[in-house]
Amino acid sequence: MSARPSRPRVLAIAGSDPSGGAGIQADLKSIAAFGGYGMAAITALTAQNTRAVDGVHAPPAEFVADQLRAVSDDIAVDAVKIGMLFSAPIVEVVADWVRRTRPAVVVLDPVMISTSGHRLLDAAAERAVLELASAAHLITPNLDELAALVGAPRAASWSDALDQGRRLSRQTGARVVVKGGHLAGPSAPDALVDGDDVYEVPGERVESRNTHGTGCSLSAALATVRADGATWEDGLVRVKAWLTAAIREGERLWVGSGNGPIDHLHALDPRTSADRENGSWARSAWDRGAAVRADILAVAFVRGMADGSLHRDHWAEYLRQDAHYLAGYGRVLRRLAELAPTTDDRAFWAASAEGADLEVERLHRRIVGEDVGMPAPVTVGYLDHLERTAARGDYAETVAAVLPCFTVYADLGRRFAPIERAGHPYAEWLDAYGDPQFLHTSVLAESVASRVADSASHEQRRAMERAHDVSLIWERDFFDEAWRGTEVSSAYTATDPGHVG
Ligand SMILES: Nc1ncnc2c1ncn2[C@@H]1O[C@H](COP(=O)(O)OP(=O)(O)O)[C@@H](O)[C@H]1O
Ligand SMILES: Cc1ncc(COP(=O)(O)O)c(N)n1
Numbered sequence: 283m284s285a286r287p288s289r290p291r292v293l294a295i296a297g298s299d300p301s302g303g304a305g306i307q308a309d310l311k312s313i314a315a316f317g318g319y320g321m322a323a324i325t326a327l328t329a330q331n332t333r334a335v336d337g338v339h340a341p342p343a344e345f346v347a348d349q350l351r352a353v354s355d356d357i358a359v360d361a362v363k364i365g366m367l368f369s370a371p372i373v374e375v376v377a378d379w380v381r382r383t384r385p386a387v388v389v390l391d392p393v394m395i396s397t398s399g400h401r402l403l404d405a406a407a408e409r410a411v412l413e414l415a416s417a418a419h420l421i422t423p424n425l426d427e428l429a430a431l432v433g434a435p436r437a438a439s440w441s442d443a444l445d446q447g448r449r450l451s452r453q454t455g456a457r458v459v460v461k462g463g464h465l466a467g468p469s470a471p472d473a474l475v476d477g478d479d480v481y482e483v484p485g486e487r488v489e490s491r492n493t494h495g496t497g498c499s500l501s502a503a504l505a506t507v508r509a510d511g512a513t514w515e516d517g518l519v520r521v522k523a524w525l526t527a528a529i530r531e532g533e534r535l536w537v538g539s540g541n542g543p544i545d546h547l548h549a550l551d552p553r554t555s556a557d558r559e560n561g562s563w564a565r566s567a568w569d570r571g572a573a574v575r576a577d578i579l580a581v582a583f584v585r586g587m588a589d590g591s592l593h594r595d596h597w598a599e600y601l602r603q604d605a606h607y608l609a610g611y612g613r614v615l616r617r618l619a620e621l622a623p624t625t626d627d628r629a630f631w632a633a634s635a636e637g638a639d640l641e642v643e644r645l646h647r648r649i650v651g652e653d654v655g656m657p658a659p660v661t662v663g664y665l666d667h668l669e670r671t672a673a674r675g676d677y678a679e680t681v682a683a684v685l686p687c688f689t690v691y692a693d694l695g696r697r698f699a700p701i702e703r704a705g706h707p708y709a710e711w712l713d714a715y716g717d718p719q720f721l722h723t724s725v726l727a728e729s730v731a732s733r734v735a736d737s738a739s740h741e742q743r744r745a746m747e748r749a750h751d752v753s754l755i756w757e758r759d760f761f762d763e764a765w766r767g768t769e770v771s772s773a774y775t776a777t778d779p780g781h782v783g
Pocket of ligand 1: 423424425461462463464470471472485486487488489490493495496497498500522525526529
């Protein structure tokens with residue numbers, strides 16, 4: 283047996299949502315998404331779905347106490363996430379248990395009113411929740427809950443919200459996550475407030491109705507990453523990136539007709555988020571590539587990048603080859619912009635070409651410098667395939683050829699999302715793969731491919747398949763080349779990736 287458990291043991295104390303989007307159901311999925319072992323003590327049963335809460339049935343407070351005792355008598359709890367508490371007696375029981383057992387991580391999501399407007403906490407219990415807040419390490423109120431806890435009207439601006447966060451933090455001695463989910467406008471920032479210190483994590487607002495349970499999921503995920511050793515700051519950055527992608531993916535679950543859930547497990551999904559509808563071209567291309575994709579995950583380079591054991595010489599060689607590759611890839615994307623039949627598609631490929639240039643500037647050049655040496659045979663071969671395809675001048679076929687570079691990277695980004703970033707030598711690189719904007723771009727590229735395939739001839743579709751499948755094989759070989767193609771030299775002096783950024 284090792285000296286540490288393999289996973290943090292995380293207890294959710296919360297209400298049940300039978301529709302699976304909020305409450306303990308959301309907590310357990312979020313804990314699992316970040317690699318925790320989830321447990322749940324249930325404070326109340328709700329009858330709810332994505333549209334409304336129809337009823338609440340709470341057990342006697344003593345029975346909540348029994349559940350907590352049953353867990354802590356037997357199991358060491360590494361972190362606790364507290365959600366819906368419903369009544370003052372239940373708040374008391376939970377507060378009493380927290381004071382006695384003193385878990386190392388206590389995150390309190392002071393749930394008061396559901397997104398659909400239903401009360402999940404007695405007005406009389408609000409005071410008791412404030413007292414419980416002083417026993418927590420982190421409190422995650424939304425704007426209404428924050429206002430209620432500091433006894434002020436709802437903050438009208440982000441800076442008002444931060445002021446209220448500072449007040450609540452000083453008042454309780456706990457850190458406060460101020461959440462911008464309910465703000466108007468295109469951004470949805472969050473901030474970690476500790477006394478007067480504010481650490482802001484910017485975020486874009488996803489235009490989506492799939493926000494049921496976002497607060498539950500955020501707090502459960504934060505408890506898990508913190509118990510796993512992340513700082514609160516790093517934890518919030520990671521969880522927020524995951525949450526943004528989960529909101530975006532929620533729509534594809536087709537759960538309910540109201541405010542639907544988020545897709546907690548999007549990063550574990552072996553498929554891409556692309557069109558999963560039957561018959562979509564990108565979907566079948568992805569499925570067809572299963573064996574090659576399995577090879578990619580098994581390549582020593584990819585495994586070493588994920589667990590941080592990759593030698594930096596291999597990484598530097600990969601970056602040099604990638605700089606060559608991206609230059610050629612950018613040219614092919616520009617050619618696609620010329621071939622594109624619609625203004626939208628033209629703009630999409632032109633923007634993607636700029637993205638490739640930017641990537642070279644922003645990361646590669648800064649890390650490996652101007653001298654990128656000679657392209658390796660694999661780089662030459664892959665680019666040759668893309669350039670020949672583009673030279674034939676067929677839009678559909680060329681779209682298919684460039685697609686794996688999007689989908690393979692997006693897939694790795696999702697798979698890398700749960701990896702602990704603190705102290706990871708390739709943290710910045712893992713983040714670059716998982717950039718929510720890039721994940722979104724990949725989904726768009728897939729939908730362009732599926733749309734184009736829909737109106738393609740039988741021959742064209744066959745050509746698309748070939749172009750795609752050959753690129754996918756080059757993707758695998760490209761990773762493999764970085765692993766095999768370099769002699770590791772201890773004299774190598776490139777910037778240590780551990781000190782990047
Ligand atoms: N439309 C959205 N786009 C991106 N992030 C969102 C969106 N709505 C909520 N969030 C994020 O979800 C989390 C929960 O926020 P919020 O909706 O304010 O809380 P609650 O679910 O408790 O009402 C926060 O991290 C917030 O920034
Ligand atoms: C059991 C339970 N707990 C919490 C919430 C709040 O979640 P949201 O504010 O996202 O609706 C909920 N609806 N149900």
